[in-house]
Amino acid sequence: MLPSLDRRTFINSLGGVAAVAAMTHEARADAMEDALAAPMQDTAMHAEPDSMKDVAPPTVAELDAQITTRSYRRGAGGLFVATKPGAKVERLKPLPVKPTIIDFHLNRFGTSQHCLQSANKAMQSGADEEIILACFLHDTVHALVKTDHGWWGAQMYEPYVSEKVSFAIRYHQALRFYEDKEHGYEYPDLYRRMFGSDYKPEPYIEATYQMVRNHKWYLEPRMVTVNDLYAFDPKVNPTLDQFVDIIGRNFKQPKEGLGFDNSPVAHMWRSISRPDAPL
Numbered sequence: 001m002l003p004s005l006d007r008r009t010f011i012n013s014l015g016g017v018a019a020v021a022a023m024t025h026e027a028r029a030d031a032m033e034d035a036l037a038a039p040m041q042d043t044a045m046h047a048e049p050d051s052m053k054d055v056a057p058p059t060v061a062e063l064d065a066q067i068t069t070r071s072y073r074r075g076a077g078g079l080f081v082a083t084k085p086g087a088k089v090e091r092l093k094p095l096p097v098k099p100t101i102i103d104f105h106l107n108r109f110g111t112s113q114h115c116l117q118s119a120n121k122a123m124q125s126g127a128d129e130e131i132i133l134a135c136f137l138h139d140t141v142h143a144l145v146k147t148d149h150g151w152w153g154a155q156m157y158e159p160y161v162s163e164k165v166s167f168a169i170r171y172h173q174a175l176r177f178y179e180d181k182e183h184g185y186e187y188p189d190l191y192r193r194m195f196g197s198d199y200k201p202e203p204y205i206e207a208t209y210q211m212v213r214n215h216k217w218y219l220e221p222r223m224v225t226v227n228d229l230y231a232f233d234p235k236v237n238p239t240l241d242q243f244v245d246i247i248g249r250n251f252k253q254p255k256e257g258l259g260f261d262n263s264p265v266a267h268m269w270r271s272i273s274r275p276d277a278p279l
């Protein structure tokens with residue numbers, strides 16, 4: 001349970017109790033996700049804010065009915081839309097001529113802190129370097145696109161990481177919908193709010209899960225989901241420095257810079273680098 005200060009801070013950050021009550025389920029879930037993925041600010045163990053616990057998760061039909069109430073689509077990349085009511089997109093700092101994964105981490109990925117926390121949790125548990133790297137990268141493609149982010153993310157990283165790392169990134173998305181208590185993974189309550197209380201995964205997600213469940217590398221994406229939590233120990237403040245050597249050993253940084261190496265995915269990196277380009 002969060003201290004009242006946290007709850008107040010969260011509600012105030014959204015414009016107060018009345019503003020929270022007026023928000024759509026979607027806007028609340030987005031705001032909650034942002035708050036939980038944000039850097040730790042105090043001594044509270046982050047869990048679902050109390051303010052959300054009183055609000056029943058929406059049904060699939062209720063979420064569906066919200067589609068035409070928005071000026072953006074939910075799968076749009078985080079860099080390309082401002083989803084909070086009244087918000088505008090920010091001016092972005094230009095990246096260096098030969099940008100590295102670190103430059104993107106620091107200046108483009110909206111999920112950097114969440115991924116840093118996940119990678120830290122993996123590191124603390126003694127995971128091997130490929131899992132730690134997969135955790136560090138797993139949601140970063142949200143900047144470009146959210147729909148099917150496992151597949152998009154794996155594709156974007158494939159030229160630069162091992163097959164195991166891209167496997168872990170690709171399939172963590174599907175495994176998130178399926179419990180594996182033996183390995184310490186439970187269905188996330190946040191998903192009831194994001195997808196609907198009565199949501200059933202699409203057939204291709206179910207088929208992917210069945211395939212991965214029987215794959216020799218099942219534990220690679222499973223470990224990403226185990227470390228993919230929205231609750232972290234606030235006394236632990238991971239820094240990028242912890243991961244620089246692991247990135248150096250496991251990420252093949254192109255000498256021309258990400259986006260300029262003529263790889264099949266270079267355009268994806270350029271799109272994240274320059275999201276204000278009109279074409």
Ligand SMILES: [Fe+2]
Pocket residue numbers: 138139149172173
């Ligand atoms: Fe994810």
Ligand SMILES: [Fe+2]
Pocket residue numbers: 114138139228
């Ligand atoms: Fe995640």
